Amino acid sequence: MLTWIERLGREGLNFFERLGRANMFLLQLLIGMPGLLLRLRLLILQTYSVGVLSLLIIVVSGMFVGMVLGLQGYNTLVDFGAEESLGVAVALSLVRELGPVVSALLFAGRAGSALTAEIGLMKATEQLSGMEMMAVDPVRRVVVPRFVAGCLSMPLLAAMFSAIGVFGGYFVGVGLLGVDSGAFWSQMQAKVDLYEDILNGVIKSIVFGVVVTWIAVFEGYDAVPTAEGVSRATTRTVVHSALAVLGLDFVLTALMFGD
Amino acid sequence: MVNQENDTGRDRLVEVRGLKFFRGSQPIFQGVDLDIERGKVTAILGPSGTGKTTLLRLIGGQLKPSAGTVHVDGQNVARLNHGDLYELRKKMGMLFQTGALLTDLSVFENVAFPLREHTALPESMIRDLVLMKLHAVGLRGARDLMPAQLSGGMARRVALARAIALDPVMIMYDEPFTGQDPISMGVLVQLIRLLNDALGLTSIIVSHDVAETATIADYIYIVSGGLVVGAGTPEQMAQSESRWVQQFMRGMPDGPVPFHYPAPDYLEDLLVEA
Numbered sequence: 001m002l003t004w005i006e007r008l009g010r011e012g013l014n015f016f017e018r019l020g021r022a023n024m025f026l027l028q029l030l031i032g033m034p035g036l037l038l039r040l041r042l043l044i045l046q047t048y049s050v051g052v053l054s055l056l057i058i059v060v061s062g063m064f065v066g067m068v069l070g071l072q073g074y075n076t077l078v079d080f081g082a083e084e085s086l087g088v089a090v091a092l093s094l095v096r097e098l099g100p101v102v103s104a105l106l107f108a109g110r111a112g113s114a115l116t117a118e119i120g121l122m123k124a125t126e127q128l129s130g131m132e133m134m135a136v137d138p139v140r141r142v143v144v145p146r147f148v149a150g151c152l153s154m155p156l157l158a159a160m161f162s163a164i165g166v167f168g169g170y171f172v173g174v175g176l177l178g179v180d181s182g183a184f185w186s187q188m189q190a191k192v193d194l195y196e197d198i199l200n201g202v203i204k205s206i207v208f209g210v211v212v213t214w215i216a217v218f219e220g221y222d223a224v225p226t227a228e229g230v231s232r233a234t235t236r237t238v239v240h241s242a243l244a245v246l247g248l249d250f251v252l253t254a255l256m257f258g259d
Numbered sequence: 260m261v262n263q264e265n266d267t268g269r270d271r272l273v274e275v276r277g278l279k280f281f282r283g284s285q286p287i288f289q290g291v292d293l294d295i296e297r298g299k300v301t302a303i304l305g306p307s308g309t310g311k312t313t314l315l316r317l318i319g320g321q322l323k324p325s326a327g328t329v330h331v332d333g334q335n336v337a338r339l340n341h342g343d344l345y346e347l348r349k350k351m352g353m354l355f356q357t358g359a360l361l362t363d364l365s366v367f368e369n370v371a372f373p374l375r376e377h378t379a380l381p382e383s384m385i386r387d388l389v390l391m392k393l394h395a396v397g398l399r400g401a402r403d404l405m406p407a408q409l410s411g412g413m414a415r416r417v418a419l420a421r422a423i424a425l426d427p428v429m430i431m432y433d434e435p436f437t438g439q440d441p442i443s444m445g446v447l448v449q450l451i452r453l454l455n456d457a458l459g460l461t462s463i464i465v466s467h468d469v470a471e472t473a474t475i476a477d478y479i480y481i482v483s484g485g486l487v488v489g490a491g492t493p494e495q496m497a498q499s500e501s502r503w504v505q506q507f508m509r510g511m512p513d514g515p516v517p518f519h520y521p522a523p524d525y526l527e528d529l530l531v532e533a
Contacts, residue, residue, distance in 0.1 A: 127359050
């Protein structure tokens with residue numbers, strides 16, 4: 001019993017110690033950010049590998065999610081004769097929830113895990129240590145560009161996801177199931193509010209982007225520098241990101257829409 | 260800095276005094292004193308796992324001593340702030356065991372890396388400098404290869420070219436000979452001595468390859484169990500009376516360093532009921 005409590009205590013301490021390190025690391029990242037202006041080339045390079053290369057999975061998933069929404073929405077709405085509201089249903093679900101959340105989950109799997117593995121392996125092969133000895137701060141040279149690239153890419157990817165999703169819903173609803181095209185768009189236009197819906201969705205995706213990228217780069221930088229350590233860190237990135245995104249989504253939704 | 264000439268007239272670049280270092284609760288160093296003379300090749304020998312790499316990290320300021328001091332070029336490394344430490348590191352090159360080349364950059368870009376980071380030289384000048392450094396290690400023709408395409412020996416030579424890119428005062432070699440075939444080994448041994456003398460460097464070699472290191476070192480320290488157990492020129496070490504030094508220099512399997520890791524009595528251990 002006592003050992004059990006002891007273990008609980010130790011786990012707790014470990015958890016808070018790591019949380020503290022993660023926050024100190026975030027502070028380091030923020031301090032290192034202005035220096036990035038001198039290294040725009042690095043930022044562009046990283047935005048390409050983090051953002052542009054994630055585009056395919058985001059676009060394809062957005063398409064399918066939109067199509068499923070179109071189908072499900074139509075089946076529900078048609079019972080009430082309200083199938084013309086399909087556009088609103090699809091757009092609101094995407095912009096408020098599915099766009100930010102699903103693309104953040106995909107982003108964590110596609111880009112977050114890659115960031116962790118890359119930084120972790122650089123640590124394991126002494127590349128980070130080597131930079132330090134060459135008087136180059138690895139946090140500024142390696143981590144900051146990746147962090148900023150992730151934070152910039154995520155909202156753009158989420159927007160892309162939602163936009164493609166709407167077209168997916170349109171394709172199924174209007175193209176296949178015969179909803180009126182004019183009604184689809186005009187209802188959407190009338191009911192989706194720029195601030196209430198779109199802006200709140202964008203805020204969500206910004207928060208998710210920062211959190212997921214932060215977790216990913218921290219896990220990589222903090223990884224135990226062995227093959228096993230890096231593989232564990234990569235797993236932790238995906239798991240923690242997913243939990244953080246879903247948990248934060250509830251909190252943010254409650255704050256934004258829960259009055 | 261003020262050159263620290265002592266009574267023997269030796270000019271020290273690195274001074275380690277009463278160095279203690281703990282990893283967790285495990286002692287790595289328990290009071291080490293070392294002097295690295297300017298312009299010389301100093302070897303720090305010792306069995307694997309005695310914290311030789313840790314010593315280099317302490318000199319480079321990547322780790323802080325638990326007690327004692329490390330002075331490099333007159334400055335106490337552990338007391339420097341971030342900016343001064345990075346300034347000091349520009350004067351140090353370090354060759355990692357693995358080479359630590361940046362895997363996403365070509366050989367040319369790896370050698371150019373410190374120049375691009377720390378200088379504002381025009382591209383043509385960087386190109387000339389990089390080619391000169393690569394030529395010095397015999398790899399001017401390999402400039403377009405990626406690190407993954409290099410053999411272990413070549414990777415270490417590229418890392419060496421990178422380490423001398425900023426014309427440092429001192430280079431630290433972490434196990435430069437480990438896992439090299441005889442030819443690359445010969446090349447590296449020669450390069451270390453040649454570069455040291457041609458560029459007026461100070462070299463520290465950390466190694467457990469006694470024979471190779473002894474051929475080029477001016478002075479040898481033997482470290483074991485967290486203490487310096489022997490020091491002297493290679494000739495002095497070869498004739499040392501100390502049983503410990505004898506065992507290490509000749510590579511005898513048993514002696515003061517036992518063949519067996521500490522374990523309970525063999526017979527008792529075997530007869531324990533599973």
